[in-house]
Amino acid sequence: MTVDQAPAGPPPGAPTPPAERPAAPPALRFLGGASGPVFVLLILIFAGIFTLNPSFAEPPSMMFFLRQAAPLIVLAIGQYLVIVSGEFDLSVGALVGAQVVIAAALIDGEEARTLPVLGVMLVFGLMVGLVNGLITTLLKVPSIITTLGTMLVLSGAIQLWTGGAPTGALSESFRVAGRFGIEDVPVLGQLPWALLILVAVALAALVLMRSSYGRTLVSVGDNETAAAFAGARVWLVRTGAFVLSALLATLAGVLIGGYAGVTAQVGDGLEFAAITAVVLGGVVLGGGRGTVVAAMAGALAVEGLFTLFNQLSLPSTIRPSVQGLIIIAAVAYAARQGSLPWQRTRPRAPRTVQPTRR
Amino acid sequence: MGVNEVTEPGPGRGTAPTGGAAPSDPAGAGGSGQSRSSHRPQAPQTSEPAPLLRMTGIEKSFLGVRVLHGVGLDLRAGEVHALVGENGAGKSTLMKVLAGVHRPDAGRIELDGAPVRFEHPLQAQRAGVSTVFQEFNLLPERSVAENVFLGREPRRRGLVDGRRMTADTEALLGELGIERLDPGARVRNLSVAEQQVVEIVKAVSRDARIISMDEPTAALAGAEVELLYRLVRRLRERGVAVLYVSHRLKEIFELGDRITVLKDGRLVDTADVAASTPDELVRKMVGRPMSAFFPDRAAGAAPGPVRLRVEGGGNEQLDGIDLELRGGEIVGLAGLQGSGRTELAQALFGIGRFTRGRMWVDGRPVLPRSPRQAVRAGLALVSEDRKAEGLALNQPVLANARMVLDAVLPGSAGRRARRVPEILSSLELVARGLDQEVRFLSGGNQQKVVMAKWLATEPAVMVLDEPTRGVDVGARQALYTRVRELADAGVAVLLISSELSEVLGMADRILVLYDGRIAGELPAGAEEEAVMALATGRAARGAAR
Numbered sequence: 014m015t016v017d018q019a020p021a022g023p024p025p026g027a028p029t030p031p032a033e034r035p036a037a038p039p040a041l042r043f044l045g046g047a048s049g050p051v052f053v054l055l056i057l058i059f060a061g062i063f064t065l066n067p068s069f070a071e072p073p074s075m076m077f078f079l080r081q082a083a084p085l086i087v088l089a090i091g092q093y094l095v096i097v098s099g100e101f102d103l104s105v106g107a108l109v110g111a112q113v114v115i116a117a118a119l120i121d122g123e124e125a126r127t128l129p130v131l132g133v134m135l136v137f138g139l140m141v142g143l144v145n146g147l148i149t150t151l152l153k154v155p156s157i158i159t160t161l162g163t164m165l166v167l168s169g170a171i172q173l174w175t176g177g178a179p180t181g182a183l184s185e186s187f188r189v190a191g192r193f194g195i196e197d198v199p200v201l202g203q204l205p206w207a208l209l210i211l212v213a214v215a216l217a218a219l220v221l222m223r224s225s226y227g228r229t230l231v232s233v234g235d236n237e238t239a240a241a242f243a244g245a246r247v248w249l250v251r252t253g254a255f256v257l258s259a260l261l262a263t264l265a266g267v268l269i270g271g272y273a274g275v276t277a278q279v280g281d282g283l284e285f286a287a288i289t290a291v292v293l294g295g296v297v298l299g300g301g302r303g304t305v306v307a308a309m310a311g312a313l314a315v316e317g318l319f320t321l322f323n324q325l326s327l328p329s330t331i332r333p334s335v336q337g338l339i340i341i342a343a344v345a346y347a348a349r350q351g352s353l354p355w356q357r358t359r360p361r362a363p364r365t366v367q368p369t370r371r
Numbered sequence: 372m373g374v375n376e377v378t379e380p381g382p383g384r385g386t387a388p389t390g391g392a393a394p395s396d397p398a399g400a401g402g403s404g405q406s407r408s409s410h411r412p413q414a415p416q417t418s419e420p421a422p423l424l425r426m427t428g429i430e431k432s433f434l435g436v437r438v439l440h441g442v443g444l445d446l447r448a449g450e451v452h453a454l455v456g457e458n459g460a461g462k463s464t465l466m467k468v469l470a471g472v473h474r475p476d477a478g479r480i481e482l483d484g485a486p487v488r489f490e491h492p493l494q495a496q497r498a499g500v501s502t503v504f505q506e507f508n509l510l511p512e513r514s515v516a517e518n519v520f521l522g523r524e525p526r527r528r529g530l531v532d533g534r535r536m537t538a539d540t541e542a543l544l545g546e547l548g549i550e551r552l553d554p555g556a557r558v559r560n561l562s563v564a565e566q567q568v569v570e571i572v573k574a575v576s577r578d579a580r581i582i583s584m585d586e587p588t589a590a591l592a593g594a595e596v597e598l599l600y601r602l603v604r605r606l607r608e609r610g611v612a613v614l615y616v617s618h619r620l621k622e623i624f625e626l627g628d629r630i631t632v633l634k635d636g637r638l639v640d641t642a643d644v645a646a647s648t649p650d651e652l653v654r655k656m657v658g659r660p661m662s663a664f665f666p667d668r669a670a671g672a673a674p675g676p677v678r679l680r681v682e683g684g685g686n687e688q689l690d691g692i693d694l695e696l697r698g699g700e701i702v703g704l705a706g707l708q709g710s711g712r713t714e715l716a717q718a719l720f721g722i723g724r725f726t727r728g729r730m731w732v733d734g735r736p737v738l739p740r741s742p743r744q745a746v747r748a749g750l751a752l753v754s755e756d757r758k759a760e761g762l763a764l765n766q767p768v769l770a771n772a773r774m775v776l777d778a779v780l781p782g783s784a785g786r787r788a789r790r791v792p793e794i795l796s797s798l799e800l801v802a803r804g805l806d807q808e809v810r811f812l813s814g815g816n817q818q819k820v821v822m823a824k825w826l827a828t829e830p831a832v833m834v835l836d837e838p839t840r841g842v843d844v845g846a847r848q849a850l851y852t853r854v855r856e857l858a859d860a861g862v863a864v865l866l867i868s869s870e871l872s873e874v875l876g877m878a879d880r881i882l883v884l885y886d887g888r889i890a891g892e893l894p895a896g897a898e899e900e901a902v903m904a905l906a907t908g909r910a911a912r913g914a915a916r
Binding site for chain 2: 224225226228229231232235236238239240241242243244245246301302
């Protein structure tokens, strides 16, 4: 990060560079490192979609697609925060499901209850995040186990409570965020609220990753001891990531509930979709490497891939298998990074750093 | 034991080959002195039989950057051949070429006069060339014997013959003069030194005639170094050629028969140890004499106010620590391995903290319970293990240099972070840019990043624990200069080092630790012997005060 932009945060502009490693031209930076392929893949997937179905390129269908993709991107941002700090969060899918079921049961179709219930959901999300974070950091339970446990507890509780058939209903105003948008926008048609929320969250994530907290989060993921020796409160930093992940899962729950309606299975498999997205973005499991932009691009690529499958008339049941293959392939690719000769050495000659340069 | 602590001869003096007789050298009596002087008296390379191994004109480039420029080296049976040079001089690359890890772009390798090509480490091993890297290749959950015979286990009726494996290992250990190492012991329960022995025994069991070792003493404590010395000498007696890479001149002069110096990927010289002096060697490595190494002390400047005071500090390892550091002074802290040097640094910094005693920084009472509190109080610690404790290796230079600001002082991060690039350049950091990941930097430049990280916090007290470990001679000078400037700017500096020459060359006064206590204090310009007397507990506590 260059120093002069640090206090102000990034300019809220279109293609914002990833939070770490500000190398020379931003456009080229995407093509380097483990995050490069995701952008290439994204282009290929969309080229495929547009070829099969040229009308998909029209703004209204793109808006529809983005509205549908928004929850996964939001989840991927949360998952990124946890993974870059060196942990996992497997509980987000179950949390999305639990939140939707809770919302339906508590709102029960009554408009007036919408805001209070949103508050309840926030508190519940906060608590799940705290539990995940504190058990992992203070009790030293590996996060893959902690959040696997939370996932089982939450999904079991949903089944127990609803018997597989959730009761109640969401209010209309609750569903606005996930389902509707600003109508009659020139060119675009409808501008979905979900997209606006997504853009806001994405910008907040970019600012966060440039803040002291974001930098410390990455340092903790890269080398916990060094971060602790530098004075970081490792437990607090990591717990923060779990809390943010749970809050973003809550937001994703609101969007999905509004869009897809209430079922007990609404969150199933989302944790793996989010992890797939993050890994596909070249974010290295174990922490310390990868950017939030790449994680979002990964989510977009996963969602695009599913759209492509639809257009190829492949059954949606193929998705888990494809996700599994992507996770293995992406991690294998990341593991090979740096072991190939042309990725290892420094091409440019080193020189003494000049103070005036930036 | 004292020997290993004194790894380089004193700055202005000590031109005698071994830098003065070491005070307590258990094995030295029969080992080093005799072996070096009487070793192969017919040495001059005249009618010697063909060397065991000869490398000529070795060239190697990585991505267009040439790392080795036509380097040649020959190894004779039964010699310890030291390979020295600054970081980045090409030592490791040359070693890896020999080990079959890297393939040379040009040049010849001849073994017993016949040209060979190593395409793979296994090929080198089969030809009798083994390499002991700093990272060991051992299975921690297996026994010593199983590791030694890994992949070549003796068999009996199709099953591994455990008894024979153990017996063979035992015999091998005996031959090499290693007692007290149980072939059945699990490797994970062994000390670093013992694991290294297992690596070497493994090589010997494969009939290695050439064994190269990459900084074998880097991770060893005092007494353990003796174990390695003895083993290396035994290997030499058996006619093995040992290629020995080390930063520690003392070792080279004690163990080595010949020295090859590399600089910037080129061969500078190969010479007999007996005909070399440390000063000469340093000049070959760096291109300047060692006396010009340490910055001048501020002439007669009186130290400023007390910035750090400790009274009766103690914990499980330390006891009765009384300290007073003043602004403007560099206080050296000497002591043998295990005397509590690092423990003291960490206790000051809230890691393994003081459980007894009191402490003040700039007159304010603090007894840090965590690094965070220590940073807040105005302390900084350049810790001993740079890679494990100091750096996030995959992050860029700037992120590392800002790490403490971001972690502890986010409010002022913006203001102080603006100064970070300036601090980095004042340290003469050599990097592709502030966005380069620090794992690509040399040890010296990495250490500069660590220094910058702490300088950015504008500390009152700077504790430096082994600041030049693994740092090449050139980068050391930049660090020394910066440390002196820091003191001149009013910071109190505590310099902890196992290299006595560093403490003697830099410090305005010297504290000596022995067994977790401060055994005494010596003024600048103290003799090495006086320090060692305190460090080994031979001088009465407090006698020098």
